Amino acid sequence: xxxxxxxxxxxxxxxxxxxxxxxxxxxxxxxxxxxxxxxxxxxxxxxxxxxxxxxxxxxxxxxxxxxxxxxxxxxxxxxxxxxxxxxxxxxxxxxxxxxxxxxxxxxxxxxxxxxxxxxxxxxxxxxxxxxxxxxxxxxxxxxxxxxxxxxxxxxxxxxxxxxxxxxxxxxxxxxxxxxxxxxxxxxxxxxxxxxxxxxxxxxxxxxxxxxxxxxxxxxxxxxxxxxxxxxxxxxxxxxxxxxxxxxxxxxxxxxxxxxxxxxxxxxxxxxxxxxxxxxxxxxxxxxxxxxxxxxxxxxxxxxxxxxxxxxxxxxxxxxxxxxxxxxxxxxxxxxxxxxxxxxxxxxxxxxxxxxxxxxxxxxxxxxxxxxxxxxxxxxxxxxxxxxxxxxxxxxxxxxxxxxxxxxxxxxxxxxxxxxxxxxxxxxxxxxxxxxxxxxxxxxxxxxxxxxxxxxxxxxxxxxxxxxxxxxxxxxxxxxxxxxxxxxxxxxxxxxxxxxxxxxxxxxxxxxxxxxxxxxxxxxxxxxxxxxxxxxxxxxxxxxxxxxxxxxxxxx
Numbered sequence: 001x002x003x004x005x006x007x008x009x010x011x012x013x014x015x016x017x018x019x020x021x022x023x024x025x026x027x028x029x030x031x032x033x034x035x036x037x038x039x040x041x042x043x044x045x046x047x048x049x050x051x052x053x054x055x056x057x058x059x060x061x062x063x064x065x066x067x068x069x070x071x072x073x074x075x076x077x078x079x080x081x082x083x084x085x086x087x088x089x090x091x092x093x094x095x096x097x098x099x100x101x102x103x104x105x106x107x108x109x110x111x112x113x114x115x116x117x118x119x120x121x122x123x124x125x126x127x128x129x130x131x132x133x134x135x136x137x138x139x140x141x142x143x144x145x146x147x148x149x150x151x152x153x154x155x156x157x158x159x160x161x162x163x164x165x166x167x168x169x170x171x172x173x174x175x176x177x178x179x180x181x182x183x184x185x186x187x188x189x190x191x192x193x194x195x196x197x198x199x200x201x202x203x204x205x206x207x208x209x210x211x212x213x214x215x216x217x218x219x220x221x222x223x224x225x226x227x228x229x230x231x232x233x234x235x236x237x238x239x240x241x242x243x244x245x246x247x248x249x250x251x252x253x254x255x256x257x258x259x260x261x262x263x264x265x266x267x268x269x270x271x272x273x274x275x276x277x278x279x280x281x282x283x284x285x286x287x288x289x290x291x292x293x294x295x296x297x298x299x300x301x302x303x304x305x306x307x308x309x310x311x312x313x314x315x316x317x318x319x320x321x322x323x324x325x326x327x328x329x330x331x332x333x334x335x336x337x338x339x340x341x342x343x344x345x346x347x348x349x350x351x352x353x354x355x356x357x358x359x360x361x362x363x364x365x366x367x368x369x370x371x372x373x374x375x376x377x378x379x380x381x382x383x384x385x386x387x388x389x390x391x392x393x394x395x396x397x398x399x400x401x402x403x404x405x406x407x408x409x410x411x412x413x414x415x416x417x418x419x420x421x422x423x424x425x426x427x428x429x430x431x432x433x434x435x436x437x438x439x440x441x442x443x444x445x446x447x448x449x450x451x452x453x454x455x456x457x458x459x460x461x462x463x464x465x466x467x468x469x470x471x472x473x474x475x476x477x478x479x480x481x482x483x484x485x486x487x488x489x490x491x492x493x494x495x496x497x498x499x500x501x502x503x504x505x506x507x508x509x510x511x512x513x514x515x516x517x518x519x520x521x522x523x524x525x526x527x528x529x530x531x532x533x534x535x536x537x538x539x540x541x542x543x544x545x546x547x548x549x550x551x552x553x554x555x
Contacts, residue, residue, distance in 0.1 A: 001157070002180045004078055007222045011037050017200070019222065020068045022230045023240045031068045039069065039136065043076035046135045052106065052128060056081030059103045059159065061127075063087040063096065063119070064111025066209050066230050069132050071218065073109055074209070084158045085171070086210035088529045089115055090522055093122035095169070099161050100126065103171055103400060109135065153177045159400050160212050162352050171400030172212070172352040179219070181393040182355040185375045186220040193248065193322055193346070193363045197225075202319060204246035206231035211530050212356035213326050213348070217250045241317050248322040253330040254531055256323065256345070260337045261461040263312055277304055285340040286333070301340075309341045322346055322363070326356075327530055329431060329450055331458050332369040339368070347371040349431055353415055354378075355394040359429050370428035380429065381414075387435055388421045389414040420448065437535065439470045445507040447476065452500070452508065456480075459496035462488040464519035467533050468510065469546055477512040477549040479542060481519045490515055512549040514542065 011019065014033025021030040031039070047054055054060055060082050064070050077084045085103045087096050089111075096119055100108065110116045111132040120126055157179060159171040194201055203226050207214035221228045229244035231237060237255070267278045281304035284297030313320060322344040325335075335345045349371035350357035358380060361372035374380045378392035395415045398406035409416045420432045433448030440446050449468040456478060457466045463480050470476040478497070482488040493513050501509040520526035526538050539546060 001078065001176050003176070003183045003219060003223065004075070006183075007075065007219065008037070010223055010225075014225075018227050020071060020228050020230065022068060022232050023243050024232055025236075026243075028229075028243070029068070036068065036072060039072035040076045040079070042136050042138065043073050044079060046130075046138060047076060047080055047082070050107070050130060054080070054082050054106055057083065057155070059083045059085050059105040061085045061087055061100050061103065061105040061108040062210075063089060063108060063115055064132065065089045065232070066205065067111060067232075068230070069136060070111060070209060071222070073132065073135065077109075078157060081155070083156045086158065086160060086215065088208055088210045090208075091529050092523070092525065093118050097123040097126070099169060099171070102161075103159055154397070156397075158215075160210065160215070160352050170402060170405065172396050173398055173400050174212075174355055174396055178355040178394050178396060179216075181377060182216055182357060182375075183220055183223060185357065185360070185377075185394075186216060187223060188376075189360050189363075190220065190224065190248075193344075199225075201226040201248075202244065202246045203228045204231070204241055204244040204249035204317070205229065206234065206237060206240070207250050207252065208529075211327075212352040213350070214250060216356045217324075238315075241320075242315070245317050245319050247319050248324060251323050251325045252327045252531060253325060253334070254328075256325060256330065256334050256338065257457070259316070260334050263315075264461065267308075274308060278308055281305075281308070282337070282340065286336060305342075312341055313343065316343070324348065326350065326371075328532060329454055331454050333458055335368045339366075349419075349429060351417060351419075353396045353409070354390060354392075354417075355396070357394070358388075358390050358417075365426075367424075367426065367428050370424070370430050372429065373427050374429070380423075382421065382423075383416070385435065386420045386422070386432070388417045388419045388429075388431075390417060391415060439468060439476065440472065441470060441476075441507060442472055442474055443507060447508055449476075452476070452510065453478075455500060456496060456510070459499065460488065460493060462486045465533065467535065467538060469539060469549075473550055475507075475511040476509065477514070477546070478510050479514050479516060479538065479546075481516045483519060484517050488515070514545045514549055516542065516545070 011033040016032045018030045019033050021028050107127050108129045116129050153176050156173045158174050161169040161171050203221050205228050209215050231240045267275050280300040284300045287293045324346050326348040338345045346361040348357050349359045359372045380390050391414050418435050423429050433450045438446050453466045463482050465481045467479045468476050497510050
């Protein structure tokens with residue numbers, strides 16, 4: 001495993017320098033390269049003496065929130081050739097049970113009694129559960145220098161379960177070749193972003209390690225001269241971002257949309273010349289390069305760049321240079337908002353099956369609304385129905401114990417992503433929607449809902465989620481969720497829809513909506529573990545409300 005060897009060499013070079021730290025309010029718990037190697041050695045020793053003892057090639061579930069100890073256990077399992085099955089600590093016990101059963105895990109390594117007990121209530125015949133406290137309570141059974149990484153290019157390294165937006169989650173098998181190739185690509189891109197430097201990079205990390213992109217980000221950072229600050233409380237992300245003082249970090253569109261909304265609400269609340277100048281500068285930035293550009297635009301941008309934008313950037317972190325975003329489409333307006341502030345937003349596109357990434361933005365030529373070029377070694381093309389097909393050394397070997405499903409998505413060696421897209425003359429890719437999400441009206445019109453959902457959400461900053469319905473119906477309708485006391489009103493939604501519909505062809509117009517004053521959540525089973533809409537589950541949950549949308553207009 002070349003990538004593991006690189007990580008261990010880097011940790012040895014780091015010595016007493018910090019490589020990982022956890023943010024607990026104002027307290028920072030740090031681990032140097034030497035400390036992390038010691039924890040890995042302890043975990044490795046435990047694995048060798050545990051009963052039942054895990055053998056090379058066996059699966060082991062890893063359950064817990066992000067932590068230094070999680071990273072140490074993960075690395076220890078990989079050094080022993082044990083296939084890691086990372087699980088999300090916030091996921092429902094029933095879903096965790098299904099994944100453990102499907103993977104055939106021989107043991108579960110768990111961070112915390114509460115997590116263990118919740119899982120065992122749903123899964124009384126679970127395999128042996130070992131707590132992190134038990135793993136790290138003993139002295140290391142061997143010195144760090146004796147830890148070796150085995151070369152197993154095509155053997156499974158991890159099984160990462162996909163979100164399962166419509167149906168049972170599937171285990172994606174990733175091997176050493178996949179990971180080695182991907183880390184070479186991410187390292188090269190981060191080198192472009194950061195340039196040569198002697199001091200360590202400051203990286204904030206809040207996305208759960210069980211997601212492919214998050215895990216690849218962690219391994220990339222551990223391979224580099226970086227200090228990674230781990231979030232420990234999602235309700236305090238804004239405070240943690242400031243404490244971490246990071247230069248870049250991985251994001252999902254939902255977070256960036258919320259940050260933008262909060263900043264703009266605060267500016268409007270200030271009123272006066274600040275609100276007026278900010279609004280004029282924003283409009284000026286959005287007009288740049290268009291026929292609507294005005295002579296005074298540069299003046300407003302310069303004033304805001306001196307008096308307003310620096311304070312906003314400081315609130316997000318004094319050193320923030322770039323935000324890396326993936327997992328779902330990011331609105332062009334939100335991307336331009338951060339770029340206006342002087343913060344690059346680099347998009348990436350990929351799936352768990354492609355070891356997280358197919359394309360990445362080049363920091364030197366970011367094109368808002370696009371997700372960059374194909375990574376080195378990756379071939380990408382479009383099928384007749386505009387589905388993105390990919391192949392390359394980062395494409396997974398198959399789904400765990402699902403040969404038929406694997407054959408279906410990997411005919412002739414090309415992985416069928418299920419995403420629709422397009423590539424422009426510069427070689428940049430844009431993702432336009434999911435094939436399985438297409439809404440087919442009874443008129444025969446096929447509509448990708450994502451662009452319309454994104455546009456409506458941008459017009460309703462206090463909305464939490466937007467989902468279109470209308471399959472086999474005569475027109476589109478929208479489900480809009482918001483917090484109970486957000487202030488979002490039905491007249492406000494009506495106004496936004498009127499604005500949208502005025503420029504849309506009749507079959508893409510949204511003719512009705514339902515306002516749900518309770519956002520969809522992971523816990524309710526209406527969002528996947530990484531925040532994507534479970535459309536079928538939502539349609540079933542709101543069946544009567546959806547039926548009413550069509551009864552009212554047809555009455």
